[in-house]
Amino acid sequence: MENRCENCIIRQFNSLRALNKDELKRVSDSKISKKIKKGEALFIEGQKLDGVFCVRDGVSKLSKLSSNGKEQIVKLTNKGEIMGQRSVIAEDFTNLSATAINDMEVCFITKEIISNTLNTNPNFSLEVLRHLAHDLKEADDVIVNMSQKTVKQRMAEAFIYLKKNYGEDENGFLSLTLSRDDYANIVGAATESLIRMISEFKKKGLIKTEGKKIGVLEEDTLQELADGF
Amino acid sequence: MENRCENCIIRQFNSLRALNKDELKRVSDSKISKKIKKGEALFIEGQKLDGVFCVRDGVSKLSKLSSNGKEQIVKLTNKGEIMGQRSVIAEDFTNLSATAINDMEVCFITKEIISNTLNTNPNFSLEVLRHLAHDLKEADDVIVNMSQKTVKQRMAEAFIYLKKNYGEDENGFLSLTLSRDDYANIVGAATESLIRMISEFKKKGLIKTEGKKIGVLEEDTLQELADGF
DNA sequence: TGTAATAAGTGACAATTATCATGTTTTAGA
DNA sequence: TCTAAAACATGATAATTGTCACTTATTACA
Incomplete structure (x- = not known):
């Protein structure tokens, strides 16, 4: 019933x-x-x-x-x-x-x-x-x-989107865990390129990672990046 | 009436x-x-x-x-x-x-x-x-x-699309005449890049141009190009 | 629990595409 | 029809992104 x-x-x-x-x-x-x-x-x-x-x-x-x-x-x-x-x-x-x-x-x-x-x-x-x-x-x-944004911009946007639409867990990681391959296929880039950019974002303190999991640290900066600044 | x-x-x-x-x-x-x-x-x-x-x-x-x-x-x-x-x-x-x-x-x-x-x-x-x-x-x-095709592939596809959907005139030029800028904005590329590729296609005998007008010469080859060969 | 298989990560290099600078041609309108 | 603006074109160069080769985790499961 x-x-x-x-x-x-x-x-x-x-x-x-x-x-x-x-x-x-x-x-x-x-x-x-x-x-x-x-x-x-x-x-x-x-x-x-x-x-x-x-x-x-x-x-x-x-x-x-x-x-x-x-x-x-x-x-x-x-x-x-x-x-x-x-x-x-x-x-x-x-x-x-x-x-x-x-x-x-x-x-x-x-x-x-x-x-x-x-x-x-x-x-x-x-x-x-x-x-x-x-x-x-x-x-x-x-x-x-x-067609108009760079891979990096699309990446930044994807993280913001995932946070907004699927939320994050108690430790600040995105609730929806995707493989690097899936990320690459969302963003439309080679998997290696995407992984490199994750490393770069991490170095800059914009995101954190733990295994597959990714957490957004600086949403505002990511948004600026996505908009092209 | x-x-x-x-x-x-x-x-x-x-x-x-x-x-x-x-x-x-x-x-x-x-x-x-x-x-x-x-x-x-x-x-x-x-x-x-x-x-x-x-x-x-x-x-x-x-x-x-x-x-x-x-x-x-x-x-x-x-x-x-x-x-x-x-x-x-x-x-x-x-x-x-x-x-x-x-x-x-x-x-x-x-x-x-x-x-x-x-x-x-x-x-x-x-x-x-x-x-x-x-x-x-x-x-x-x-x-x-x-997201998956190169600018060149998208260009080739665009010409085929325009021919299929809008036809060509008596001299074999596409009936729909677009500016180079419009082409660039369809294909999602810098205008200069697009113009360069038009030159390239022309040199290879795939298309012909006369002012703004563009004519498809080798549709099959363009199609192969669009599909990535 | 050991071991393939799969995924993640990095470096070196090549290919693609954008940008900037500049010249030429075409077009629109006074 | 002359002229300024817009569109077209090309070269040189830089930035972005992809590819290939390889190493290092992780994961699945026999």
């Missing part, structure tokens, strides 16, 4: 908030809860999705392979986000792969229910529209950052 | 195709036709839009200023596209500026009509959703290209 969508707070953060009781019941009856282990894929670029994933817990990376064989991380998902909407709406293959960064708990909702509800509940459509609109704006920002 | 939306073929290419006769009539009665001269702005980043623009003719660039003061072109619009949807849907300031690349003819449709129709016609919502979904996918592709 405790796993009914009706009682799930998560849906307040995504477009499912626009569903009425009946619709919610239908979603809940047909949804499938899944646990995804760190490192496992939810779906892979080019696949046909039969539905969307509602993230109850954990973080995943949405990435795409470049023709040079390197992975580019396009977005990190937050708790509460719906994944795979784009592909289901466009009735298209996914253009991205989704991989769990830590252990995840997700609910799978079939595309039939989604498109049904889209056709009958204008509020739901509007909510989805708003979310897509938001994603599109963020994507535009990423494009500009990627 | 010939300027009624009901008779306008353009709408077949965008989400307005989902409107029924009544809705179309309402749009048509309230729409304002505008002519925009080359170089003029339709709207500017940070503005609040009171509606959307339906492009009847001409091409515009959607761009964003980076914190370093350089402009990044995020997208070129095609005839038939609707501009400003994202901002109207999210009830948000525009995140992009739109500037005419050549003389344009557009129709302005107020946001009241748009949101009204979104609330009452699920097919229209779905159409808009599909268009946003498409834009989002394209944006993801741009992100990957920007």
Whole structure:
């Protein structure tokens, strides 16, 4: 009973908030809860999705392979986000792969229910529209950052972003721990270059590290750096 | 009479195709036709839009200023596209500026009509959703290209894209003529770097130039280059 | 618990791209 | 049609970033 969508707070953060009781019941009856282990894929670029994933817990990376064989991380998902909407709406293959960064708990909702509800509940459509609109704006920002900022600036920005969106633990380390490889794939740089810059930031006292973990020490200076000063 | 939306073929290419006769009539009665001269702005980043623009003719660039003061072109619009949807849907300031690349003819449709129709016609919502979904996918592709490809690769890709999407004139030059500056802002590079590469491509016989005009000579080789060979 | 496998880190060097300086051509408008 | 401004072009040089080769942790698991 405790796993009914009706009682799930998560849906307040995504477009499912626009569903009425009946619709919610239908979603809940047909949804499938899944646990995804760190490192496992939810779906892979080019696949046909039969539905969307509602993230109850954990973080995943949405990435795409470049023709040079390197992975580019396009977005990190937050708790509460719906994944795979784009592909289901466009009735298209996914253009991205989704991989769990830590252990995840997700609910799978079939595309039939989604498109049904889209056709009958204008509020739901509007909510989805708003979310897509938001994603599109963020994507535009990423494009500009990627093309106009240096790797160092993008790095600084990434640390600030991770702190803002995922917080830090009691010792001041970022709650979300990423591999150096993942960092490189977010920032769009060679792993070695990125590691070198981490060392540099550390030497300058902007961040601290402990194994994989990274902590932000001088957020203001990082922000200035990100803005190009 | 010939300027009624009901008779306008353009709408077949965008989400307005989902409107029924009544809705179309309402749009048509309230729409304002505008002519925009080359170089003029339709709207500017940070503005609040009171509606959307339906492009009847001409091409515009959607761009964003980076914190370093350089402009990044995020997208070129095609005839038939609707501009400003994202901002109207999210009830948000525009995140992009739109500037005419050549003389344009557009129709302005107020946001009241748009949101009204979104609330009452699920097919229209779905159409808009599909268009946003498409834009989002394209944006993801741009992100990957920007971060994983070299300037040279992006250049090659840009020429192919322009040929595919805007065609060429009787002499084999790209129909859409851009300034070197615009090219640089699409590709995300310094203007000087870009000009140098145009020279290089020309020397290698991949393209030809005549003043501002550029013509694709070896599309296959350009494609290989873009893919990294 | 030992040992591959994987990830992190560093140095040397090469390739790419930006910047600055300057000259030439084109364009717009008085 | 003359002239100033803007756009195009190229060289020299510096800064950024990638690549390759290698060493040193860490991690997973047989």
